[in-house]
Amino acid sequence: MSLKYVILTLINQAPSTGYEINKSFEKKIGYFWHASHQQVYQELAKLKKTEMLTCEHAPQTDKPDKKVYSITVKGRDELKKWLHQPLPDKKYKDILLVRLLSADLLPIDTLCEQIKETAEFEQRRLGEFLHIQKNCYSDEQKKHLSDLDKRLFINMKKGILLAEAEITWAKEALETLQS
Amino acid sequence: MSLKYVILTLINQAPSTGYEINKSFEKKIGYFWHASHQQVYQELAKLKKTEMLTCEHAPQTDKPDKKVYSITVKGRDELKKWLHQPLPDKKYKDILLVRLLSADLLPIDTLCEQIKETAEFEQRRLGEFLHIQKNCYSDEQKKHLSDLDKRLFINMKKGILLAEAEITWAKEALETLQS
DNA sequence: ACTCCTTATGCATATAGTTGCATAATAGTA
DNA sequence: TACTATTATGCAACTATATGCATAAGGAGT
Numbered sequence: 057m058s059l060k061y062v063i064l065t066l067i068n069q070a071p072s073t074g075y076e077i078n079k080s081f082e083k084k085i086g087y088f089w090h091a092s093h094q095q096v097y098q099e100l101a102k103l104k105k106t107e108m109l110t111c112e113h114a115p116q117t118d119k120p121d122k123k124v125y126s127i128t129v130k131g132r133d134e135l136k137k138w139l140h141q142p143l144p145d146k147k148y149k150d151i152l153l154v155r156l157l158s159a160d161l162l163p164i165d166t167l168c169e170q171i172k173e174t175a176e177f178e179q180r181r182l183g184e185f186l187h188i189q190k191n192c193y194s195d196e197q198k199k200h201l202s203d204l205d206k207r208l209f210i211n212m213k214k215g216i217l218l219a220e221a222e223i224t225w226a227k228e229a230l231e232t233l234q235s
Numbered sequence: 236m237s238l239k240y241v242i243l244t245l246i247n248q249a250p251s252t253g254y255e256i257n258k259s260f261e262k263k264i265g266y267f268w269h270a271s272h273q274q275v276y277q278e279l280a281k282l283k284k285t286e287m288l289t290c291e292h293a294p295q296t297d298k299p300d301k302k303v304y305s306i307t308v309k310g311r312d313e314l315k316k317w318l319h320q321p322l323p324d325k326k327y328k329d330i331l332l333v334r335l336l337s338a339d340l341l342p343i344d345t346l347c348e349q350i351k352e353t354a355e356f357e358q359r360r361l362g363e364f365l366h367i368q369k370n371c372y373s374d375e376q377k378k379h380l381s382d383l384d385k386r387l388f389i390n391m392k393k394g395i396l397l398a399e400a401e402i403t404w405a406k407e408a409l410e411t412l413q414s
Numbered sequence: 415a416c417t418c419c420t421t422a423t424g425c426a427t428a429t430a431g432t433t434g435c436a437t438a439a440t441a442g443t444a
Numbered sequence: 445t446a447c448t449a450t451t452a453t454g455c456a457a458c459t460a461t462a463t464g465c466a467t468a469a470g471g472a473g474t
Contacts, residue, residue, distance in 0.1 A: 057429080057430075057462085058328070058330055058333070059430080059431090061333070062333050065333055065334075065336050065337050066336075068337065068339075068340070069336065073452080073453095074452080074453070074454095075451065075452055075453080078452095085332075085333075085336075086327075087327055088327050088328070088329040088332040088333070089327065089328055089329070089332075089333060090326040090327060090328060091431085092431075092432070092433090093452095093453090093454095094431085094432075094433085094454080094455090095430080095431060095432085097453065097454060098430095098431090098454090098455095099430095101454090116439095116451090116452090118439085118440070118441095118451095119439070119440070119450085119451050119452070120437095120438065120439055120440090120451060120452040120453075121439095121452075121453090122451085122452060122453085123452090123453080132340070135337065135340060136340045136341075139334055139337055139340055139341040139345075140341070140345060142349075142352075143330055143331060143349055143352070143353065144330070147269040148265075148266055148267050148268065148269060149237070149267070149268055149269060150267040150268070150393070151237055151322055151323070152322060153264075153267040153268075153390045153393060154237070154240070154241050154244055154264075154267070154268060155244075155318055156386040156387075156389060156390055157244050157245075157248065157264075157383075157386065157387075157390075158244050158247065158314065158318055159382045159383045159386055160247075161247070161311070161314060161315045161318055162315075162318040162319070166318075166319060170321075170322055173321075173322070174322065203338045204336075204338045206411055206412065207335040207336065207338055207412075208335075208336075209411065210335060210404075210407070210408045210411055210412070211332045211335055211336075213404060213407060213408070214329070214332060214404045214408075217400040217403055217404050218397070218400050218404075220400070221396040221397050221399070221400040224396055225389075225392060225393045225396050228389070228392060229389045229392070229393075232385055232388065232389055233385065233386075233389070236432085236459080236460075238460080238461090252422080252423095253422080253423070253424095254421065254422055254423080257422095270461085271461075271462065271463090272423090272424095273424080273425090273461085273462080273463085274460080274461060274462080276423065276424060277424090277425095277460095277461095278460095280424090295421090295422090297421095297469085297470065297471095298420085298421050298422070298469075298470070299421060299422040299423075299467095299468065299469060299470090300422075300423090301421085301422060301423085302422090302423080
Protein backbone atom coordinates (compact mmCIF):
# COMPACT_ATOMS: atom_id res chain seq x y z
CA MET A 57 0.00 0.00 0.00
CA SER A 58 2.88 2.38 0.67
CA LEU A 59 5.41 1.05 -1.80
CA LYS A 60 3.80 3.29 -4.39
CA TYR A 61 4.69 6.34 -2.31
CA VAL A 62 8.13 5.11 -1.41
CA ILE A 63 8.93 4.85 -5.11
CA LEU A 64 7.39 8.25 -5.82
CA THR A 65 9.54 9.69 -3.02
CA LEU A 66 12.72 8.26 -4.53
CA ILE A 67 11.91 9.38 -8.07
CA ASN A 68 10.89 12.80 -6.77
CA GLN A 69 14.44 13.19 -5.45
CA ALA A 70 15.85 12.43 -8.90
CA PRO A 71 14.68 10.55 -12.02
CA SER A 72 15.74 6.91 -11.72
CA THR A 73 15.59 3.51 -13.32
CA GLY A 74 14.02 0.44 -11.77
CA TYR A 75 17.47 -0.98 -11.30
CA GLU A 76 18.62 2.01 -9.29
CA ILE A 77 15.55 1.86 -7.08
CA ASN A 78 16.22 -1.79 -6.44
CA LYS A 79 19.79 -0.97 -5.49
CA SER A 80 18.45 1.59 -3.00
CA PHE A 81 16.29 -1.07 -1.38
CA GLU A 82 19.28 -3.37 -1.13
CA LYS A 83 21.64 -0.80 0.32
CA LYS A 84 20.89 2.81 1.16
CA ILE A 85 17.35 2.56 2.46
CA GLY A 86 17.24 -1.20 2.96
CA TYR A 87 17.12 -0.82 6.71
CA PHE A 88 13.89 1.11 6.67
CA TRP A 89 12.11 -0.19 3.60
CA HIS A 90 12.13 -3.45 1.74
CA ALA A 91 10.85 -4.60 -1.66
CA SER A 92 11.85 -7.25 -4.18
CA HIS A 93 12.91 -6.31 -7.69
CA GLN A 94 9.77 -7.78 -9.25
CA GLN A 95 7.61 -5.70 -6.99
CA VAL A 96 9.47 -2.56 -8.00
CA TYR A 97 9.14 -3.19 -11.73
CA GLN A 98 5.46 -4.02 -11.38
CA GLU A 99 4.80 -0.91 -9.33
CA LEU A 100 6.68 1.26 -11.84
CA ALA A 101 4.50 -0.09 -14.66
CA LYS A 102 1.38 0.69 -12.62
CA LEU A 103 2.58 4.19 -11.78
CA LYS A 104 3.29 4.87 -15.44
CA LYS A 105 -0.16 3.62 -16.45
CA THR A 106 -1.84 5.89 -13.90
CA GLU A 107 0.30 8.80 -15.13
CA MET A 108 2.19 9.35 -11.88
CA LEU A 109 5.43 8.80 -13.76
CA THR A 110 6.74 9.29 -17.27
CA CYS A 111 9.24 6.93 -18.81
CA GLU A 112 12.09 7.61 -21.18
CA HIS A 113 13.96 4.87 -22.98
CA ALA A 114 17.70 5.37 -22.65
CA PRO A 115 19.81 3.21 -24.99
CA GLN A 116 23.29 2.24 -23.83
CA THR A 117 26.07 0.68 -25.85
CA ASP A 118 28.17 -0.97 -23.15
CA LYS A 119 25.29 -2.14 -20.97
CA PRO A 120 21.65 -3.17 -21.53
CA ASP A 121 19.30 -0.30 -22.31
CA LYS A 122 17.44 1.23 -19.43
CA LYS A 123 14.21 3.06 -18.67
CA VAL A 124 14.47 6.33 -16.81
CA TYR A 125 11.35 7.29 -14.86
CA SER A 126 10.47 10.85 -13.85
CA ILE A 127 7.67 12.07 -11.63
CA THR A 128 4.76 14.01 -13.13
CA VAL A 129 2.86 16.92 -11.59
CA LYS A 130 0.02 14.50 -10.88
CA GLY A 131 2.47 12.14 -9.19
CA ARG A 132 3.92 14.87 -7.03
CA ASP A 133 0.45 16.04 -6.01
CA GLU A 134 -0.52 12.50 -5.06
CA LEU A 135 2.68 12.12 -3.04
CA LYS A 136 2.10 15.42 -1.29
CA LYS A 137 -1.42 14.36 -0.35
CA TRP A 138 -0.14 11.11 1.13
CA LEU A 139 2.55 12.88 3.14
CA HIS A 140 -0.12 14.87 4.94
CA GLN A 141 -2.26 11.88 5.79
CA PRO A 142 -2.11 10.42 9.30
CA LEU A 143 0.31 7.54 9.76
CA PRO A 144 -1.28 4.07 9.68
CA ASP A 145 -0.73 1.82 12.69
CA LYS A 146 2.53 -0.07 12.73
CA LYS A 147 2.11 -3.77 12.21
CA TYR A 148 4.67 -5.51 14.34
CA LYS A 149 5.79 -8.97 13.33
CA ASP A 150 8.54 -10.53 15.33
CA ILE A 151 9.14 -14.18 14.69
CA LEU A 152 11.62 -14.61 17.53
CA LEU A 153 9.01 -13.45 20.03
CA VAL A 154 6.54 -15.93 18.60
CA ARG A 155 9.06 -18.72 18.92
CA LEU A 156 9.63 -17.76 22.52
CA LEU A 157 6.07 -18.79 23.24
CA SER A 158 6.69 -22.38 22.23
CA ALA A 159 8.39 -23.25 25.46
CA ASP A 160 7.60 -26.94 25.25
CA LEU A 161 8.71 -27.58 21.67
CA LEU A 162 11.90 -25.57 21.35
CA PRO A 163 14.82 -26.41 23.64
CA ILE A 164 16.41 -23.45 25.43
CA ASP A 165 19.79 -24.03 23.77
CA THR A 166 18.36 -23.84 20.26
CA LEU A 167 16.43 -20.75 21.17
CA CYS A 168 19.54 -19.10 22.61
CA GLU A 169 21.41 -19.92 19.42
CA GLN A 170 18.76 -18.10 17.41
CA ILE A 171 18.86 -15.10 19.71
CA LYS A 172 22.65 -14.96 19.45
CA GLU A 173 22.48 -15.03 15.66
CA THR A 174 20.00 -12.19 15.64
CA ALA A 175 22.18 -10.18 17.97
CA GLU A 176 25.22 -10.76 15.77
CA PHE A 177 23.29 -9.60 12.72
CA GLU A 178 22.20 -6.44 14.52
CA GLN A 179 25.73 -5.90 15.79
CA ARG A 180 27.08 -5.94 12.23
CA ARG A 181 24.39 -3.52 11.10
CA LEU A 182 25.14 -1.25 14.03
CA GLY A 183 28.82 -1.33 13.16
CA GLU A 184 28.07 -0.20 9.61
CA PHE A 185 25.86 2.63 10.84
CA LEU A 186 28.44 3.87 13.30
CA HIS A 187 31.14 3.67 10.65
CA ILE A 188 29.11 5.83 8.26
CA GLN A 189 28.20 8.26 11.00
CA LYS A 190 31.84 8.70 11.96
CA ASN A 191 33.07 9.16 8.40
CA CYS A 192 30.27 11.29 6.99
CA TYR A 193 29.28 13.42 9.93
CA SER A 194 32.02 15.01 11.99
CA ASP A 195 30.97 17.32 14.81
CA GLU A 196 31.93 20.26 12.63
CA GLN A 197 29.91 19.05 9.66
CA LYS A 198 26.86 18.40 11.80
CA LYS A 199 26.56 22.12 12.46
CA HIS A 200 25.77 23.04 8.88
CA LEU A 201 23.89 20.20 7.29
CA SER A 202 21.40 20.83 4.51
CA ASP A 203 17.76 20.12 5.25
CA LEU A 204 17.87 16.80 3.42
CA ASP A 205 21.16 15.75 5.04
CA LYS A 206 19.69 16.53 8.44
CA ARG A 207 16.83 14.16 7.70
CA LEU A 208 19.14 11.44 6.45
CA PHE A 209 21.14 11.80 9.65
CA ILE A 210 17.99 11.42 11.71
CA ASN A 211 17.01 8.32 9.77
CA MET A 212 20.30 6.65 10.48
CA LYS A 213 19.95 7.55 14.13
CA LYS A 214 16.81 5.45 14.23
CA GLY A 215 18.65 2.53 12.72
CA ILE A 216 21.27 2.89 15.44
CA LEU A 217 18.79 3.14 18.31
CA LEU A 218 16.74 0.17 17.14
CA ALA A 219 19.81 -1.98 16.59
CA GLU A 220 21.05 -1.09 20.07
CA ALA A 221 17.67 -1.97 21.55
CA GLU A 222 17.76 -5.36 19.80
CA ILE A 223 21.26 -6.05 21.12
CA THR A 224 20.38 -5.00 24.67
CA TRP A 225 17.31 -7.20 24.55
CA ALA A 226 19.25 -10.18 23.27
CA LYS A 227 21.75 -9.89 26.13
CA GLU A 228 19.06 -9.67 28.79
CA ALA A 229 17.05 -12.46 27.18
CA LEU A 230 20.04 -14.78 27.16
CA GLU A 231 20.77 -14.00 30.79
CA THR A 232 17.21 -14.65 31.89
CA LEU A 233 16.87 -17.84 29.85
CA GLN A 234 20.10 -19.30 31.13
CA SER A 235 19.45 -18.49 34.79
CA MET B 236 4.00 -17.13 5.55
CA SER B 237 4.44 -17.29 9.31
CA LEU B 238 0.86 -16.65 10.39
CA LYS B 239 0.26 -20.36 10.02
CA TYR B 240 2.89 -21.06 12.67
CA VAL B 241 1.80 -18.24 14.94
CA ILE B 242 -1.67 -19.77 15.04
CA LEU B 243 -0.27 -23.25 15.57
CA THR B 244 1.79 -21.85 18.45
CA LEU B 245 -1.27 -20.33 20.09
CA ILE B 246 -3.41 -23.44 19.68
CA ASN B 247 -0.54 -25.60 20.88
CA GLN B 248 -0.67 -23.69 24.18
CA ALA B 249 -4.37 -24.48 24.51
CA PRO B 250 -7.26 -25.33 22.18
CA SER B 251 -8.92 -22.09 21.06
CA THR B 252 -11.58 -20.57 18.86
CA GLY B 253 -10.94 -18.15 16.03
CA TYR B 254 -12.47 -15.43 18.13
CA GLU B 255 -10.03 -16.01 20.97
CA ILE B 256 -7.09 -15.95 18.59
CA ASN B 257 -8.32 -12.68 17.17
CA LYS B 258 -8.57 -11.28 20.68
CA SER B 259 -4.96 -12.30 21.28
CA PHE B 260 -3.87 -10.39 18.21
CA GLU B 261 -5.77 -7.35 19.40
CA LYS B 262 -4.44 -7.44 22.94
CA LYS B 263 -1.98 -9.90 24.43
CA ILE B 264 0.36 -10.45 21.51
CA GLY B 265 -0.71 -7.50 19.39
CA TYR B 266 2.58 -5.75 19.93
CA PHE B 267 4.59 -8.50 18.33
CA TRP B 268 2.22 -9.98 15.80
CA HIS B 269 -0.67 -8.65 13.79
CA ALA B 270 -3.44 -10.24 11.71
CA SER B 271 -6.99 -9.31 10.77
CA HIS B 272 -9.91 -11.47 11.81
CA GLN B 273 -10.59 -12.60 8.24
CA GLN B 274 -7.04 -13.76 7.86
CA VAL B 275 -7.32 -15.79 11.04
CA TYR B 276 -10.54 -17.54 10.03
CA GLN B 277 -9.17 -18.31 6.57
CA GLU B 278 -5.94 -19.67 7.99
CA LEU B 279 -7.84 -21.83 10.45
CA ALA B 280 -9.88 -23.33 7.60
CA LYS B 281 -6.66 -24.05 5.68
CA LEU B 282 -5.01 -25.62 8.72
CA LYS B 283 -8.02 -27.83 9.26
CA LYS B 284 -8.01 -28.92 5.62
CA THR B 285 -4.33 -29.85 5.78
CA GLU B 286 -4.97 -31.74 9.04
CA MET B 287 -2.81 -29.57 11.24
CA LEU B 288 -5.85 -28.86 13.40
CA THR B 289 -9.05 -30.60 14.35
CA CYS B 290 -12.24 -28.72 14.91
CA GLU B 291 -15.03 -29.32 17.40
CA HIS B 292 -18.35 -27.57 17.23
CA ALA B 293 -19.32 -26.19 20.63
CA PRO B 294 -22.95 -25.05 20.92
CA GLN B 295 -23.72 -22.28 23.38
CA THR B 296 -27.11 -21.11 24.59
CA ASP B 297 -26.38 -17.55 25.70
CA LYS B 298 -23.93 -16.71 22.91
CA PRO B 299 -23.43 -17.79 19.28
CA ASP B 300 -21.98 -21.27 18.83
CA LYS B 301 -18.25 -21.56 18.47
CA LYS B 302 -15.63 -23.80 16.91
CA VAL B 303 -12.84 -25.02 19.13
CA TYR B 304 -9.65 -25.92 17.30
CA SER B 305 -7.02 -28.30 18.67
CA ILE B 306 -3.60 -29.10 17.29
CA THR B 307 -2.90 -32.56 15.80
CA VAL B 308 0.30 -34.58 16.03
CA LYS B 309 0.99 -33.62 12.43
CA GLY B 310 0.47 -29.97 13.30
CA ARG B 311 2.80 -30.15 16.26
CA ASP B 312 5.48 -31.85 14.17
CA GLU B 313 5.17 -29.18 11.52
CA LEU B 314 5.45 -26.46 14.16
CA LYS B 315 8.47 -28.11 15.71
CA LYS B 316 10.18 -28.29 12.33
CA TRP B 317 9.56 -24.58 11.74
CA LEU B 318 10.90 -23.63 15.17
CA HIS B 319 14.24 -25.18 14.28
CA GLN B 320 14.56 -23.42 10.94
CA PRO B 321 16.79 -20.35 10.64
CA LEU B 322 15.05 -17.03 11.09
CA PRO B 323 14.17 -15.22 7.85
CA ASP B 324 15.53 -11.70 7.38
CA LYS B 325 13.51 -8.97 9.01
CA LYS B 326 11.76 -6.74 6.56
CA TYR B 327 11.77 -3.26 7.99
CA LYS B 328 9.09 -0.88 6.87
CA ASP B 329 9.02 2.52 8.49
CA ILE B 330 6.74 5.05 6.88
CA LEU B 331 7.94 7.96 9.01
CA LEU B 332 11.49 7.44 7.79
CA VAL B 333 10.26 7.42 4.20
CA ARG B 334 8.39 10.64 4.77
CA LEU B 335 11.53 12.20 6.19
CA LEU B 336 13.08 11.88 2.76
CA SER B 337 10.51 14.14 1.16
CA ALA B 338 12.14 17.28 2.44
CA ASP B 339 10.76 19.52 -0.27
CA LEU B 340 7.11 18.44 -0.12
CA LEU B 341 6.45 18.11 3.61
CA PRO B 342 6.84 21.19 5.81
CA ILE B 343 8.91 20.72 8.95
CA ASP B 344 6.00 21.59 11.21
CA THR B 345 3.75 18.92 9.75
CA LEU B 346 6.52 16.39 9.98
CA CYS B 347 7.18 17.27 13.62
CA GLU B 348 3.49 16.87 14.34
CA GLN B 349 3.60 13.34 12.94
CA ILE B 350 6.70 12.50 14.94
CA LYS B 351 5.07 13.80 18.12
CA GLU B 352 1.98 11.69 17.52
CA THR B 353 4.10 8.59 17.04
CA ALA B 354 6.00 9.35 20.22
CA GLU B 355 2.76 9.77 22.15
CA PHE B 356 1.48 6.46 20.86
CA GLU B 357 4.69 4.72 21.92
CA GLN B 358 4.57 6.48 25.27
CA ARG B 359 1.10 5.09 25.95
CA ARG B 360 2.23 1.63 24.96
CA LEU B 361 5.28 1.92 27.17
CA GLY B 362 3.07 3.00 30.05
CA GLU B 363 0.92 -0.09 29.66
CA PHE B 364 3.94 -2.37 29.56
CA LEU B 365 5.49 -0.83 32.65
CA HIS B 366 2.17 -1.06 34.46
CA ILE B 367 1.88 -4.76 33.71
CA GLN B 368 5.49 -5.37 34.63
CA LYS B 369 5.03 -3.65 37.99
CA ASN B 370 1.81 -5.47 38.86
CA CYS B 371 2.61 -8.93 37.59
CA TYR B 372 6.30 -9.26 38.28
CA SER B 373 7.59 -8.12 41.63
CA ASP B 374 11.28 -8.66 42.36
CA GLU B 375 10.31 -11.59 44.54
CA GLN B 376 8.16 -13.20 41.89
CA LYS B 377 10.85 -12.81 39.25
CA LYS B 378 13.05 -15.25 41.15
CA HIS B 379 10.77 -18.23 40.60
CA LEU B 380 9.02 -17.84 37.30
CA SER B 381 7.96 -20.83 35.26
CA ASP B 382 9.68 -21.43 31.97
CA LEU B 383 6.76 -19.99 30.01
CA ASP B 384 6.40 -17.00 32.31
CA LYS B 385 10.09 -16.27 31.90
CA ARG B 386 9.60 -16.16 28.17
CA LEU B 387 6.57 -13.93 28.42
CA PHE B 388 8.57 -11.59 30.62
CA ILE B 389 11.34 -11.46 28.04
CA ASN B 390 8.85 -10.72 25.30
CA MET B 391 7.46 -7.76 27.16
CA LYS B 392 10.98 -6.53 27.79
CA LYS B 393 11.43 -6.25 24.04
CA GLY B 394 8.28 -4.21 23.75
CA ILE B 395 9.63 -1.89 26.42
CA LEU B 396 13.07 -1.51 24.85
CA LEU B 397 11.69 -0.85 21.39
CA ALA B 398 9.15 1.68 22.65
CA GLU B 399 11.90 3.46 24.57
CA ALA B 400 14.09 3.53 21.45
CA GLU B 401 11.22 5.05 19.46
CA ILE B 402 10.66 7.72 22.09
CA THR B 403 14.35 8.57 22.37
CA TRP B 404 14.55 8.82 18.59
CA ALA B 405 11.51 11.07 18.40
CA LYS B 406 13.00 13.48 20.94
CA GLU B 407 16.33 13.69 19.15
CA ALA B 408 14.65 13.98 15.75
CA LEU B 409 12.50 16.89 16.93
CA GLU B 410 15.54 18.66 18.39
CA THR B 411 17.56 18.26 15.20
CA LEU B 412 14.71 19.30 12.92
CA GLN B 413 13.88 22.39 14.93
CA SER B 414 17.49 23.57 15.23
C1' DA C 415 -38.92 -0.04 21.24
C1' DC C 416 -34.51 1.38 19.40
C1' DT C 417 -29.77 1.48 19.06
C1' DC C 418 -25.33 0.00 19.96
C1' DC C 419 -21.74 -3.31 21.77
C1' DT C 420 -19.99 -8.00 22.26
C1' DT C 421 -19.71 -12.60 20.80
C1' DA C 422 -19.01 -15.51 16.80
C1' DT C 423 -18.28 -16.77 12.03
C1' DG C 424 -17.69 -16.26 7.23
C1' DC C 425 -17.69 -14.99 1.74
C1' DA C 426 -16.12 -12.37 -2.21
C1' DT C 427 -13.20 -9.37 -4.20
C1' DA C 428 -9.11 -6.78 -4.61
C1' DT C 429 -4.46 -5.53 -3.85
C1' DA C 430 0.28 -6.63 -2.08
C1' DG C 431 4.04 -9.44 -2.14
C1' DT C 432 6.71 -13.93 -3.25
C1' DT C 433 8.78 -17.47 -6.12
C1' DG C 434 10.37 -19.31 -10.11
C1' DC C 435 11.73 -18.62 -14.50
C1' DA C 436 13.45 -16.05 -18.71
C1' DT C 437 16.25 -12.97 -21.52
C1' DA C 438 20.40 -10.56 -23.06
C1' DA C 439 24.76 -7.84 -23.37
C1' DT C 440 29.40 -7.20 -21.45
C1' DA C 441 33.36 -8.06 -18.53
C1' DG C 442 36.30 -10.80 -15.73
C1' DT C 443 38.41 -15.07 -14.42
C1' DA C 444 39.71 -20.03 -14.40
C1' DT D 445 36.34 -21.86 -23.96
C1' DA D 446 33.33 -22.08 -20.26
C1' DC D 447 31.73 -20.19 -15.99
C1' DT D 448 30.30 -16.43 -13.22
C1' DA D 449 29.03 -11.66 -12.00
C1' DT D 450 26.92 -7.22 -13.10
C1' DT D 451 23.64 -4.51 -15.46
C1' DA D 452 18.88 -4.34 -16.87
C1' DT D 453 14.18 -5.81 -17.54
C1' DG D 454 10.10 -8.56 -17.23
C1' DC D 455 6.04 -12.53 -17.22
C1' DA D 456 3.23 -15.99 -14.90
C1' DA D 457 1.54 -18.21 -11.12
C1' DC D 458 0.99 -18.33 -6.52
C1' DT D 459 0.28 -16.98 -1.64
C1' DA D 460 -0.61 -13.38 1.81
C1' DT D 461 -3.14 -9.72 3.33
C1' DA D 462 -6.72 -6.07 3.15
C1' DT D 463 -11.41 -4.26 2.39
C1' DG D 464 -16.11 -4.42 2.36
C1' DC D 465 -20.08 -6.74 3.34
C1' DA D 466 -23.20 -10.21 5.71
C1' DT D 467 -25.41 -12.78 9.42
C1' DA D 468 -27.21 -13.66 14.01
C1' DA D 469 -28.15 -13.92 19.07
C1' DG D 470 -27.92 -11.64 23.58
C1' DG D 471 -27.20 -7.80 26.74
C1' DA D 472 -26.91 -2.93 28.09
C1' DG D 473 -28.32 1.56 27.90
C1' DT D 474 -31.76 5.41 26.51
